[in-house]
Amino acid sequence: MQVSDKGDARQRLIDAALRTFGEHGFGGASTRAIARQAGANIAAIPYYFGSKEGLYRAVATHIADRITGRIGPVFAAASDRAGALSPDEAREALMRIADHFIAMMVGADEGALWARIIVREQFDPTEAFDILYERVMGPYYAALGDLLAVIFREPAESDRVKLRVFALIGQALIFRIAGAAIDRRMGWDGYTPERLDQVRAVVREHLAAVIGEGSAP
Amino acid sequence: MQVSDKGDARQRLIDAALRTFGEHGFGGASTRAIARQAGANIAAIPYYFGSKEGLYRAVATHIADRITGRIGPVFAAASDRAGALSPDEAREALMRIADHFIAMMVGADEGALWARIIVREQFDPTEAFDILYERVMGPYYAALGDLLAVIFREPAESDRVKLRVFALIGQALIFRIAGAAIDRRMGWDGYTPERLDQVRAVVREHLAAVIGEGSAP
DNA sequence: GTCTATAGTCGGATAGAC
DNA sequence: GTCTATCCGACTATAGAC
8 A cells, every 4th residue: 555664654544544434424524633643733733644645545545445455355356257157056056145245234343433434435436436446435336236136037137136135135234323222222341253154144045045056155 | 306396496496496406516516506506596506505504504493304204213113112122123123224224315316415425524514514414413323322232232332333323324324424435336327126125135135144043034 | 580791711723843 | 853842723512692
């Protein structure tokens, strides 16, 4: 990501900003708090990023980089030859993607931070939304649609297939978005590997019910 | 929406605060903007609500009231006698609730405002989360769990049933939470009655796949 | 109950030394 | 590149007139 090593205050600022923007939102996060957490000077923010908004955009780019690094390969393997897959192969690919998606967005601590920024951008899109949509959401929606199209034998660009993709993503993403409600309802205090297994099992089961069987692990 | 325009600055402030807190978050919303939008004086906020935070809590209570008014009756009808329902009756009740839930959270303009506050409270719970969980989320999760328990013949308080409830809610809620991504992917600019029908059809179809058939409209 | 005026605080950005 | 010092605007809350 960063090439120069003299400017690692820059990277520390992005990490601190990811946490702080995620926790308090853009308006609620102060550059003073971000700089303090990064062990950097307040003036370093206008210096490196031009403005608080520039820092926010840098955070979005960082998130896109990390997500691409984590699940980009899994998608690439499936979508490069989506048209040539059999329905059962497509089912298997979907299950594999679901597992990786849950591990990343729900299981990984990083995912909690990413989800907060991404959800905030859904409600009030800024330039950061463009970055995130172009680099990760859009391509992955398309890849998932290609797989569903094979399974349901419908056009990948049909509204029905596109909407199914969102519904399927929603049943997994809720476990990150509704964290506080889930903790209270389940008596949990965040995810453990065992709890994540329970979530994964339920999501897989619902996914299998929708796309049909023939998709055992 | 307005009952009286004299002396009801309090209600106008709540309405304006719902919009403004929803759009910009607690930190990003200024009492100046809220007061201006309400046609009230800034000093009316400390006067009526004690503080900006008091106004925020009043907004949460307002949301709970409105949600309870809209779908409370639908839940009450089903959950009063959930134990006595047949699986097919429980399926039917679930479908009916899903329709109302989508109409409220996805279809209604108000729902967009409520969702923003609720999601923000998930990420950073305050007293407002307690209000919303106790008054609406908790009871409705329990009612949905009772229905699923009948259908799957599993204990309503089992982790599996509780998690299934979240997954099923997630596939509907995503259509409100991921609004910007959906608009971009579908080429939409918000929901129309026709688009809402498409969403409802997909959610019903996935729901039917999970809970089993016997639940035609 | 509603207003104006203002106190007191904190925010982002800049200038300029080193 | 990193720092201190500072400007200036915006914020919440209060005091007190009417």
